[in-house]
Amino acid sequence: MKNCKLISIIIIVALFCNILFAINVFSEEVYDDNIEYCTGALKWTNEQMNDIKKNFDEIAYVKLNGLSFQRLEEEGYAILQSEPAELGHEVISSNDINNETIVSLSNSDLPSYVDNSSNNSFPEIKNQGSKSNSCNSWSLGYYQMTNNISLVRGKNAKTGQNVDDYRISPKWLNNLVNSGENAGSFADDMMCVIMNYGAASWSKCTGTTTNVVSNYNTWNAGADLWESALENKANRAMYLDVYTSNGIDNLKALLSNGYVVSFGTDSGYNLGNWITKTGIANSKSEKICYYVKEANDGHFMTIVGYDDDAWLDVNGNGQRDIGEVGAFKIANSWGSSWGHGGYIWLLYDALDTKTSIPNVNNQTGRTAAFWEGLVYFLEPKVSYTPLILAQVGINTARRSQLGVKIGFSNITTNSPNVIRSVAEYGDIYNMGSDSSVAFNFPKGNKNFSGGNIAEEGIFTFDLTPIVIDYCNSHKDYFTGNCDSRLYIQIIDNKSDMYENRLTSFKVIDRINNVISNVSSGLPLSANGSTVTAYTNIKIKPMLVNKNKIFNAVFNYPIQAQSINSSNIYVNDSKNNAIQINLKPNFNRNNVTISPIDDCYNNDEYYKLYLSSNILTDGGNSLSETRQMDFYVYK
The missing domain is CATH 3.90.70.10 (Cysteine proteinases)
Structure with missing residues (x-):
């Protein structure tokens, strides 16, 4: 010492x-x-x-x-x-x-x-x-x-x-x-x-x-x-x-x-x-x-x-x-x-x-x-808005034999490109480590309420980490409205008279009120084995870092008085206005949009709006207000 x-x-x-x-x-x-x-x-x-x-x-x-x-x-x-x-x-x-x-x-x-x-x-x-x-x-x-x-x-x-x-x-x-x-x-x-x-x-x-x-x-x-x-x-x-x-x-x-x-x-x-x-x-x-x-x-x-x-x-x-x-x-x-x-x-x-x-x-x-x-x-975290959630129904009499993993891939394959335990934070929590953490084969032969007969429980897990895992190795993939496949795996690590069952699985985009259900093939039973289910969902926002600078490009020069925070603005997931800098180029057909003093928070969902009130020098306007969603992940 x-x-x-x-x-x-x-x-x-x-x-x-x-x-x-x-x-x-x-x-x-x-x-x-x-x-x-x-x-x-x-x-x-x-x-x-x-x-x-x-x-x-x-x-x-x-x-x-x-x-x-x-x-x-x-x-x-x-x-x-x-x-x-x-x-x-x-x-x-x-x-x-x-x-x-x-x-x-x-x-x-x-x-x-x-x-x-x-x-x-x-x-x-x-x-x-x-x-x-x-x-x-x-x-x-x-x-x-x-x-x-x-x-x-x-x-x-x-x-x-x-x-x-x-x-x-x-x-x-x-x-x-x-x-x-x-x-x-x-x-x-x-x-x-x-x-x-x-x-x-x-x-x-x-x-x-x-x-x-x-x-x-x-x-x-x-x-x-x-x-x-x-x-x-x-x-x-x-x-x-x-x-x-x-x-x-x-x-x-x-x-x-x-x-x-x-x-x-x-x-x-x-x-x-x-x-x-x-x-x-x-x-x-x-x-x-x-x-x-x-x-x-x-x-x-x-x-x-x-x-x-x-x-x-x-x-x-x-x-x-x-x-x-x-x-x-x-x-x-x-x-x-x-x-x-x-x-x-x-x-x-x-x-x-x-x-x-x-x-x-x-x-x-x-x-x-x-x-x-x-x-x-x-x-x-100053704030936290999960990008994607999983709502999972599980039936077990032995939570000590229960492990849960989440995975992600594009829709061209039926197996996950990246996968991790729901209990993973760093290598120390990899599946199968000597841990007492829930859903990582914790000790104690009990069901969810502490008894010994099979019972159902419904849990919500955060799928955001697995999406970001994929994003880190495929940085150009999440450019908006990306077709994605999300997986849930239920593992039973012992073959015996008790089985673990996956009874329901849905993926939820809470911000955009989108739910994707797995409606067929369930329940799935694991006994000394692993069962997997997946469902598809569009991940709407672009994934960006917190200092991301956007460029709004117009076909024609726009009026100087149109370049203001009423016409070009960013809101967070709770619809609070975010402070931004607006900087037009010399020809006024390109506006740079950047955060003030790192005002974007990690793990937060934002929406950038271009209003239909923006006018060109010729007096024309956008046909409708344009919206671009983005999620700050690092």
């Missing part, structure tokens, strides 16, 4: 002189042992951890957005970055680092204090339950995805009549990765679900707190529910290594931008291995963990903020020594009666396996607070 290179902090003792000696620095604190709390994060093997690092994007740099600019201005700091980054587009991965201009961040370029738990995007603290091993779904889903999606979409997840529409359901997520048992899950499986299936809202899943335990083996089937979850798919699953030279600064930049992140940690009984004392954070008396002891169990929690001026006098000398200053604010899923309103603070020094605090010994069994020094960020 590498040592953590913590950033230097200017200490202003005078701010704390009136409370300096009121702190009890000698007694370690424990929580109420009369309450038993649950955890639920299964520890990764070294091989699993290597796979995560191989297949997830590593965060290399975080640009500051408008919220960070506001926070810096409130603290009186100068801002080095010229323009704030767009919400949802602040993070640069190690794969993209060479294509970006980087401004080096240091501690002086970031706010000294951030607390996102007070933002409207962050939901209230809740309790995962005393017998529910579901912490991954609470940290990654309820806290992180709720906050991060609400932040970029401007939603209030804290208060209001419709607040549960914006809160992510931990129950829905937990049951899709827990093998049908109340025995915990792997966090990367949880991230796989969010990347592929999205995340259903609290309001669409009943009893998400009280029913986690009693319904931990139930998959919530239902085409409408699964379709609604797709809106909350993450853009990228990413990790950040705090041990890199700019790791702490990047973590703080994410928090300063308003996001929250998740991490895994060793957990003893009731987190008693998190050794705490009372210190000062946010100018108040707070419990601060100053080191973590090794423990057998694992727990996932959420970082919601930090305070560079937090102080815990660990060595008891009454001085603000190196390693005693600065802490992260952590949200737990054990209710508001735990800790301070459900929160605890963690010294920066606790991220390392060895303390840097002078004259501190006897930290036997100390380990890094974050597993492998990593935190996890699910980059939210």
Whole structure:
């Protein structure tokens, strides 16, 4: 384990002189042992951890957005970055680092204090339950995805009549990765679900707190529910290594931008291995963990903020020594009666396996607070409109034997040119891997509701990824109104008395209200085998990148006053107007149409209109308004 290179902090003792000696620095604190709390994060093997690092994007740099600019201005700091980054587009991965201009961040370029738990995007603290091993779904889903999606979409997840529409359901997520048992899950499986299936809202899943335990083996089937979850798919699953030279600064930049992140940690009984004392954070008396002891169990929690001026006098000398200053604010899923309103603070020094605090010994069994020094960020989509959906009816008594794949080809062949698991995100989730993810042969011999007799379920899967897979290798194919063939495969990986049946299959273009059904040849049964069905549909939009520039070419010069946003305009899938630049050539028979400030979002459907009110110099007009559909896929 590498040592953590913590950033230097200017200490202003005078701010704390009136409370300096009121702190009890000698007694370690424990929580109420009369309450038993649950955890639920299964520890990764070294091989699993290597796979995560191989297949997830590593965060290399975080640009500051408008919220960070506001926070810096409130603290009186100068801002080095010229323009704030767009919400949802602040993070640069190690794969993209060479294509970006980087401004080096240091501690002086970031706010000294951030607390996102007070933002409207962050939901209230809740309790995962005393017998529910579901912490991954609470940290990654309820806290992180709720906050991060609400932040970029401007939603209030804290208060209001419709607040549960914006809160992510931990129950829905937990049951899709827990093998049908109340025995915990792997966090990367949880991230796989969010990347592929999205995340259903609290309001669409009943009893998400009280029913986690009693319904931990139930998959919530239902085409409408699964379709609604797709809106909350993450853009990228990413990790950040705090041990890199700019790791702490990047973590703080994410928090300063308003996001929250998740991490895994060793957990003893009731987190008693998190050794705490009372210190000062946010100018108040707070419990601060100053080191973590090794423990057998694992727990996932959420970082919601930090305070560079937090102080815990660990060595008891009454001085603000190196390693005693600065802490992260952590949200737990054990209710508001735990800790301070459900929160605890963690010294920066606790991220390392060895303390840097002078004259501190006897930290036997100390380990890094974050597993492998990593935190996890699910980059939210500003918006998401699936290009094509599949609505699939499946009958099974053994979901553990069930795998589902989607495929694509042109209509000249009856076999898919590209095919992938519905649970695939990177090579780590290829079909047949050792995973507990739904529809990838998860463990647990149960039907969809947790019983053992065959039953029907209808699910909605996103076909957009398979279309884009084909587009990446056939870039000129999707020029508009393309005849396409979409496939569904049901795999049963064991020949026995139980079979998996494909009972229905339809492909849906929701934007254009087009549905293509497979009406003949079903049901199909698989028993230790694979069955395949396909249907044809026209994919209407052109597939383009987000900086696409269009040229509208006219037979004759058009009047200058006709070149305006009332006659030439772009709307998104919700019919909102998009800001564009219109630039005619010298002869005014060609108009360049380009987005302003990257205003097109990835994974969004747009329509470009040329109005019949456009007039030529001779006074002629288009016979009708022309429309061109396009979909931004990268």
